[in-house]
Amino acid sequence: MAVLPVSPDQVAALWEQVLSKLRDRLTSDQAFETWFRPIVAREIGPDAVDLEVPNAFFVDWIHEHHLTALRHACTDVVGRCPEVRFTAREPAPLPPTAPAVFTRPVAAAPSMPPAESGERAREWFDSQLHPRLTFEAFVVGASNRFTHAAARAVSQRPGFVYNPLFIHGASGLGKTHILHAVGHEVKRLNPQARVYYVSAERFTNEMIYAIQHGRTHAFREKYRTVDVLLVDDVQFLAGKESTQEEFFHTFNALRDAHKQIVVTADQPPKDIAGLEDRLISRFNQGLVADTQHPDLETRIAILRARCEEESGGLRLADDVVLLIADRVRGNVRDLEGCLVRLMAVASLTHRDVTPELANEVLAQYVKPEPETNSPDRILSAVSERFGVRPESLVGKRRTQAIAVPRQVAMYLMRHLTDLSLVEIGRVFGGRDHSTVIHACKQVAERIQAEESFRDKVNTLFSTVAS
DSSP: OSSSOOOOOHHHHHHHHHHHHHHSSOHHHHHHHHHTOOOEEEEOOOOOEEEEEEEEHHHHHHHTTTTHHHHHHHHHHHSSOOOOEEEEEOSSSSSSSOOHHHSSSBOOOOOOOGGGGGHHHTTTHHHHHOOTTTSTTTTOOOHHHHHHHHHHHHHTTTTSSSSEEEEEEEETSHHHHHHHHHHHHEEEEEEEEOEEEEHHHHEEEEEEEEHHHHHHHHHHHHHHSSSSSEEOGGGGGGOHHHHHHHHHHHHHHHTTTTEEEEEEEESSGOTTTTTHHHHHHHHHHHHHEEEOOOHHHHHHHHHHHHHHHHHTTTOOOOOHHHHHHOOOOOOHHHHHHHHHHHHHHHHHOOOOOOOHHHHHHHHSOOOOOOOOOOOHHHHHHHHHHTTHHHHHHTTOOOOHHHHHHHHHHHHHHHHOOOOOHHHHHHTSSSHHHHHHHHHHHHHHHHHOOOOHHHHHHHHHHHHOOO
């Protein structure tokens, strides 16, 4: 438990502890990211917690929906239930002509000179873009090259190519990064452009708030007068008929005015259960692009870029980078999280970043998966399918008749077992990891180019996994 009163340099660390407790109490990560990540803790003391929020809308929403959870989280960290106070950095993001309706006391934001008021009133359009999430910071690989190119094209000519752009993929693969990057690039090319990023959950919450307080006109003005609307996790709209109705009309208004719309989801439009057919049709009118799990080379590039960004140009040894990239095969968020943990352990324990230390961290960070597909099972299936002997696949012969099935067996082991590249190489007579990488790349390229070969590999996948 923290010792209070708290010095200024402890506030950020304690607030991270509060956020960790709070995340466990909320029903969704999206609610946490929308309403609590933007908060800055100014003071944390034994009797009061002072928090700075983006605008007064946050104050009202947190009071109505999340204040109890926030107080409990603060209590868990400081040992008692402090008073929670909010300061809004700016007024609610609605036109200044709308009547003020906030009834809870909020500390006043600093006043601004009259000459700057017009410019300041539009800053909320820009404040939603994360400064780090740009195209320059985005690592392009085979898994996201098409989507990256489409997003670049949209940012060059918003409203005229690929409108809407619908990006789908699993969590942590860079969809949100691409949304922000589009916004930054549009603003770079046209500083006067009105760009707004919003999660689908926040869009829903703001619509509910506007209806409850008679501010639907202001809400519509806010969203239907932008030049580029970036909507994250649109699958959150599924099943919400009123919100889909409002979003449908907003979509039509923007598209008819040649304004750009970019949305993301965890699935393609047709697979989102509870999404109205008319919205599915609108999304399919534009370009639907997917992001996939990054391959090994892309994961290595991501680690290199993140290490340089976070560690002032520090370069990890190749064997350490390869070890992390090989073991963490999930999403980019997991990959970066593992790197952050490794660097923190090395710094706090005053140890060099070695493969041994990386293995220690990975043992705690990466949950081992049950290995249901043994190498012997894969070798047997491949040898039967290609008409070769299992011993030949792991032997020294390099004829074409053996090389291709051997590469396919390596490819299957890479995707259907938890073996590392080095361990797969040992199965095949002690070949090194670079041979395994080359084999997997060759098979992946041939799968893309030859339908008959793709069918053969898919059949093997089904046979081994069944």
